[in-house]
Amino acid sequence: MPVAAAVSASTVKWTRKHLLGLEELSAEEITLILDQAEEFKRLASRGETKLKALSGTVVANLFFENSTRTKTSFSLAAKRLSADTIDFSAGGSSLSKGETFIDTARNIEAMGANQVVVRHSTPGAPLLLSQHVNASILNAGDGTHEHPTQGLLDVFSIRERVGHVKGLTVALVGDILHSRVARSNIWGLTKLGAHVIVCGPATLIPPHIERLGVEVAHNFDSILSRCDCVNLLRIQFERQRSGLFPSITEYSHLFGMNGDRLKKSKSDIVILAPGPINRGVEITPDVADGRNSVILDQVTNGLFIRMACLYLLHQQQNPTAV
Ligand code: CP
Numbered sequence: 001m002p003v004a005a006a007v008s009a010s011t012v013k014w015t016r017k018h019l020l021g022l023e024e025l026s027a028e029e030i031t032l033i034l035d036q037a038e039e040f041k042r043l044a045s046r047g048e049t050k051l052k053a054l055s056g057t058v059v060a061n062l063f064f065e066n067s068t069r070t071k072t073s074f075s076l077a078a079k080r081l082s083a084d085t086i087d088f089s090a091g092g093s094s095l096s097k098g099e100t101f102i103d104t105a106r107n108i109e110a111m112g113a114n115q116v117v118v119r120h121s122t123p124g125a126p127l128l129l130s131q132h133v134n135a136s137i138l139n140a141g142d143g144t145h146e147h148p149t150q151g152l153l154d155v156f157s158i159r160e161r162v163g164h165v166k167g168l169t170v171a172l173v174g175d176i177l178h179s180r181v182a183r184s185n186i187w188g189l190t191k192l193g194a195h196v197i198v199c200g201p202a203t204l205i206p207p208h209i210e211r212l213g214v215e216v217a218h219n220f221d222s223i224l225s226r227c228d229c230v231n232l233l234r235i236q237f238e239r240q241r242s243g244l245f246p247s248i249t250e251y252s253h254l255f256g257m258n259g260d261r262l263k264k265s266k267s268d269i270v271i272l273a274p275g276p277i278n279r280g281v282e283i284t285p286d287v288a289d290g291r292n293s294v295i296l297d298q299v300t301n302g303l304f305i306r307m308a309c310l311y312l313l314h315q316q317q318n319p320t321a322v
Contacts, residue, residue: 014312018130018137021146022187030188034156036308037301040080044304053311053321054083060113062105063140064090064120069275069299070140070149074117077306081314086113101125102132109133114317115310118142136313144178149309150274151184153302155192157294158229160301161270166193169226171217173199173255174233174282177206177244181274182233186212197223200255203244204235220255221264229270232257232282248281258284262292270294 012028022030043051059078063071071087078085086108095104105116117138118126123145130137141147159165170189176182176198189196190213198209199217210216217223224230235251245251257271271283271293279285288295315321 014316017313017316018126018139019148019309019313020126020130020137020139022148022151022184022191023146025148025187025191027191027193030152030155030191033152033305033308033312034159036312037152037156037304038160040307040311041301041304049080050082051080052082054078054081054314057083057114057314058086058112059083059115059117059310060086060088060108060111060135061140062088062108062116062118064095064101064118064125065141067119067140069302070119070147073299073302074138074140074149074306074310077303077310078115080303080307081310083115083310086111102129105129105133109135115313136317138309138313141180143180144183145180146184146187147180147274148184149302149305150181151188152309153298153305154181154185154231154272154274155188156301156305157272157298158189158194158270160297161294162228165189168194168228169197170194170229170231171197171199171220171223171227172231172233173220173257175204175235176200176209176233177204178236179233181231185231186214190214197227199223201245201251221261224261224265227265227269229272230257230265231272231274232277233274234276234278234282252281256280256282256284257287259286262287262290265292268292272298275299 012032061071061074075085075087113135115136117140118129119140121143123143125142126137126139139148172182172185186196196214197217198214199220202218269292273283273295277283277288
């Protein structure tokens with residue numbers, strides 16, 4: 001099918017070379033990505049799964065941290081748009097021989113990469129890369145800073161299930177302190193007019209976070225009845241020092257989503273989790289697999305969000321491309 005048919009009907013034009021975070025995007029730019037992803041999803045539902053939009057280009061996935069969902073869906077998204085792909089993982093690479101992060105990226109770029117997707121444990125690593133390579137950079141998660149495509153797919157999944165985002169009350173529950181997903185959700189949701197509550201133990205909520213325009217709560221049960229959506233964030237054991245909460249059992253008791261809490265919630269509450277989920281910690285299996293959960297829809301939608309991001313950045317760099 002002609003690629004032009006996949007172009008969003010939105011009148012806003014994408015002008016950015018890189019996708020580094022949702023903080024710098026306007027509501028219109030976020031909506032443009034969501035609309036483009038919706039269009040790709042609609043085309044896929046009609047069997048239009050292979051588009052030629054990125055034919056002749058190379059998308060490199062540079063992952064310096066582990067990933068299941070983000071890495072595979074960026075790779076599939078690039079293939080669905082007919083790009084060639086390079087999948088790089090830090091393990092087994094020449095990083096162990098002393099090659100630097102920037103040299104690694106510049107060598108991958110020298111193989112012809114037009115777009116570089118990067119995940120790194122250091123906040124700001126994608127921004128740094130954007131200053132040292134010519135390719136477009138897409139942030140696939142940088143430390144505790146941002147995970148823009150996760151924020152976009154979360155907002156997309158809410159909009160898809162509810163029909164709109166404006167006016168909704170969305171709680172982000174858990175480890176806000178170490179969560180790049182929380183930050184991207186906060187930017188994306190508040191820009192589209194949702195009321196965001198961050199909820200967790202005081203030790204896992206960053207000081208002054210209310211300056212981002214969110215409500216802060218430490219008692220999950222006290223906010224539950226107001227929530228239209230709850231996004232359950234994983235405890236990031238790999239990023240935190242010990243002693244931030246007494247025990248996993250106590251955390252789960254106070255902040256875990258379970259059948260009892262679901263019964264006290266709105267009947268159509270939307271349950272999200274970015275994954276990977278720790279069953280029995282932030283969410284019990286009955287809720288994770290129940291009718292209110294959109295956890296696997298989020299994964300499906302991640303493919304279309306990443307297609308949209310790759311497509312819009314490519315269009316910006318190649319304005320005459322169809
Ligand atoms: N949600 C998310 O980023 O998952 P991965 O770490 O598996 O990519």
